[in-house]
Amino acid sequence: MDILFDQGLNFITIALNLSIIVILVLYIIFSIIIVRQVQLMSKVIITGVNKYVYFFSLVHLAFALIMSLVIILTTI
Amino acid sequence: MNIFTAFTEKPKGVYFASQEPGEEIIFVLRKAFVTNIPWIFISFLGILLPILYMNYILNHPSQNLIGFSMFENVLIIMWYILVIVYTLERFITWYFNVYVVTKQRVVDIDFKPLFNKRVSETTYDKVEDSSFAMNNIFQTFFNYGNVYLQTAAEKREFEFNSVPKPARIQDIISDLAADA
Numbered sequence: 478m479d480i481l482f483d484q485g486l487n488f489i490t491i492a493l494n495l496s497i498i499v500i501l502v503l504y505i506i507f508s509i510i511i512v513r514q515v516q517l518m519s520k521v522i523i524t525g526v527n528k529y530v531y532f533f534s535l536v537h538l539a540f541a542l543i544m545s546l547v548i549i550l551t552t553i
Numbered sequence: 554m555n556i557f558t559a560f561t562e563k564p565k566g567v568y569f570a571s572q573e574p575g576e577e578i579i580f581v582l583r584k585a586f587v588t589n590i591p592w593i594f595i596s597f598l599g600i601l602l603p604i605l606y607m608n609y610i611l612n613h614p615s616q617n618l619i620g621f622s623m624f625e626n627v628l629i630i631m632w633y634i635l636v637i638v639y640t641l642e643r644f645i646t647w648y649f650n651v652y653v654v655t656k657q658r659v660v661d662i663d664f665k666p667l668f669n670k671r672v673s674e675t676t677y678d679k680v681e682d683s684s685f686a687m688n689n690i691f692q693t694f695f696n697y698g699n700v701y702l703q704t705a706a707e708k709r710e711f712e713f714n715s716v717p718k719p720a721r722i723q724d725i726i727s728d729l730a731a732d733a
Contacts, residue, residue, distance in 0.1 A: 497627060504634050510667055511641060518649040521662055521672065523568040524581075526556045530648060537641065544630070552627050 497552065501545040508534075508541040556648075559583040560717040569653050569660060571674070579729075580654040580722060584647060584715040585697035592643040599636035603629045642666050652713045654726060659702065661711055675711060677733035679704045683726050685719035702726065 515534045519527040554561045561567070561581045572578075607629075649664040660674040680702050687698035698719040702711035716722060 493627075497631070500631055500634065504638065507638055507667070511645065514649075514664075514666055515645065518664060518670065521570045521670070522581075522649070522651050522653070523570075524554055524564075525566045526554065529556060530645075537637070544634075548627060548630060 494552070497548065501548060505538075505541050505545055508538040512538050554581070557586055559586050569651075569662070571660070571672070572655070573657070577656045578653060579656060579725060580652070582652040582654070582713060582716045582722070583650060585695060585717045587691070587695045587697065588715045589643070589647055592640070596636055596640040596643075599632070599639065603632055652716065654722065654729075656729065659711060659726065661713075673711070675702065675704045675706050677726075677730045679706045680726070680730040680733070681705055683723050683730060685723040687719065700726070 512531075512534045515527075515531050519531060554564050554567060559582065562579065564578060564581050567578060567581050569578075645666050646664065649662065649670075651662045653660040653662070658674050658676045659680075660672065663669075663671040663673075682703040683701065685698055685700045687693045687696075692698045692715070695717075697715050697717045700713040700716060700719045700723050703709065704711060713719070713722065
């Protein structure tokens, strides 16, 4: 009974770890796409404040990378 | 023009990709800022929910729904990732959906993050009719609404959705169309 319970718990742990990795990878891809799109759209409409939006998208990408690294190192 | 500006008349230091030399911009428009309130509210709710949940669990430990305490923090972080993605997607969509009115033409820049962007334009000689509409009490109260341009071009109708001061915009566009 205990072995079955441990196996079930192991399976849940592996499934959760895998889903965390998938979500983090998707989040990083999303962050990269946002940076690229902000870069492209800043050439379509040029305003003085585009640089702040671009800077923010870069900060967001850095945040996504750092947070993903921290989550993977601490939980998986 | 700051980052949250939705209505700019004769802006300084604003250009668009297909702008001709000497082409003067009259308006740069986005949806009225007040149209962002629903997603701002949802984002705040998204930020608050885990805090409320944690507060509830601290006061009622037996009601812990998640159970796996080792994943609780990760789940909360995942939740916040979702909130960040949602908020960023909504903001970028609002920020880069721009209507530009110049002395020669009208340019509609449509942008959907991750999916597509579309730039359409029409000159005033193709504009057959222009009108504006404020469709509900919020639009009347906050002075925003839709401006419609009927054109003879392939794209039959230009629609400026939820732009501030629609009466002023329609007035200027109809004057420019009459002069064309």
